[in-house]
Amino acid sequence: MDDSHILSAFTELTPDARASRARPRAMPRPVFDACHVGVVLRAVLWVEAVVVVGAMFAANGWHEWLLQAALASAVALPATVLWLLAACACKGYLSLLRPGLQHVAGILLGALAGLAGGGLRALVVPGATVPWFASACAGALLAAALVAALVLRAKGRMPAETAARLSELQARIRPHFLFNTLNSAIALVREDPARAELVLEDLSDLFRHALADQGEAVTLEKEVAIARAYLEIEQVRFGDRLQVEWSIDPQADKAKVPPLLLQPLVENAVKHGVEPSATGAQVKVTTQRRNGIVVIKVTNTVPAGQGSPGHGIAQGNVRERLRLLHDVQAQFRTALKDGIYQVRMEVPA
Template identity: 70%
Template sequence: MDDSQILSAFQDLPGRTGPRPVRGARALVFDACHVGVVLRAVIFVLAVVGVAGMYGAETVVDWLGRASVLSGAAVPATLAWLLVACSLKERLARLPLAAQHLCGVVLGALAALYGGGLLAMIGVAPVPWVATACTGALLAWLLVAALVMRAKGRMPAETTARLAELQARIRPHFLFNSLNSAIALVREDPARAEALLEDLSELFRHALVDRGDAVQLAQEVEVAKHYLDIEQVRFGERLRVQWALDPAAGGARVPPLFLQPLVENAVKHGVEPSPEGAEVKITTQRRGGVVVIKVTNTVPAGQGRAGHGVAQDNVRDRLRLLHDVQAQFQAVLKDGLYQVRMEVPA
């Protein structure tokens, strides 16, 4: 199955599993390292600078000149604050949440003084040092508060997605079909029956064990293989599976149990409705600093993609929660092939 040109809208772009950290300690530390947070912080500071430049400006040209000068100091100061907060994340993580707030505010004041020093170097005088430090502290406090709110909002979203995935994945009819397949094989082929039950056991073990916020892509591929091995017993030759796995992509961090629901959708909407069966292809590829993950399946002629897209929405939301703007998700039906394509940082 040639799935390389289905989603041409994507540009070709040139982990570690460990103990789960305390959520309260992640509000400032980890989020400050995300590209999305950096972009939003810079845009926020530029907006504040743009408004501040209006004070005392008599013309639009005057306002643009003031805003440009202030931006030349504010942006480096903001980036310095984010860089320090990110580089000190492990040390800050050991502090109570209130102490993290205080450190963020103090770093904001120091960063603002750094920006004031840049203004003094280019001859902008006099620089109101106290007001500059207070402004930096206030903006840093607002940014830290936004990061804390984002972290608190992430918890219920993860819980909801988790429950929805469990409900969609461990459906009663799938369990019954798997057990019926095993029963049918007990006398005819005991070894296959045992292998099927082992796959089912592994699938449920991964589903019910909390593995934290992120796992390696290689682990998710193993979960998907267990699921497809079970369905292979049920559908036989109707299910034709292809794997194209890049070993260099296996270390990418992804949400736990994100790949199996997509593979299940491919079986449900590609294999089940077709008497001839369907092909399902799972591809992983590392391209520079990006890992591309594709799940592709053939669709019966004359039939569009059915379903409500709940599983896909859950996967999309969880990818964005984990990687923010660095994650991409797209799905399309084209020329009898349905493909879900994702991009995550390598």
């Protein structure tokens, strides 16, 4: 199925239930993470806003305010970027510290960045008196605010509500799907025992992966395996009505994605593409690494006259968890054009 022509039609559609358990030998994790494009953008904009407002207190007019704001920005923004780079580069080392010490380390890095900003001021304005102590204190204060914001962001990446939605999504492998699969296996026991065994193995693998405590992220390779197991089971049910095509880029396999990313999307493709059509439908799953991103597409044909399928509950869940995991680096778009419906996602490689 050639789905390349659909790219120009993309429009955005707006339409652990279990208590967490202690994980043995859990890998240390930083309490804040500055290694995100969205974090960098927000930090720079916030510091710039503070600088612009602060310059108002030392200015007597518009011209003096612009001059003071420009001078302060020339010092504060490089210092901010320096702090972000240092916090990102030291993330692995910071994760080895206790949470409280990580906070202190982030603030100390801010003080050092403030001193670096003071040194930059001495270069920009030769002969000017540099308030070194004030620069260190300002850097520490701004860093403390950034650390607090990043800690709150980290805590909000997988809140209880989102975990509950993941549990709900795991439960969406519906009972009637289980019954249909078991009935298909029973029908195959006599005429094709080997295939019946494969169906039950696929069902076992699907439930083992989908109902496990997945955590925050899994590899795209694992998600493709779950989607394969699901579609192979549905292939038994629909036969020739379900035509599946895979285009998997091995270089994209290690990309991090939320658990149960693909299964609900291919389920939607079957439900809204194959089930309503007497002649069946085509379903295509594509992954491709392009420079620093991985593009994931789930495409299916739809019966003539059918509009945008479903209520978008599963898609909304996937979109939200992508945003929580990758922030502005993740993209989720859908399109329906010429009888082809596509979900297109982008994640960091």
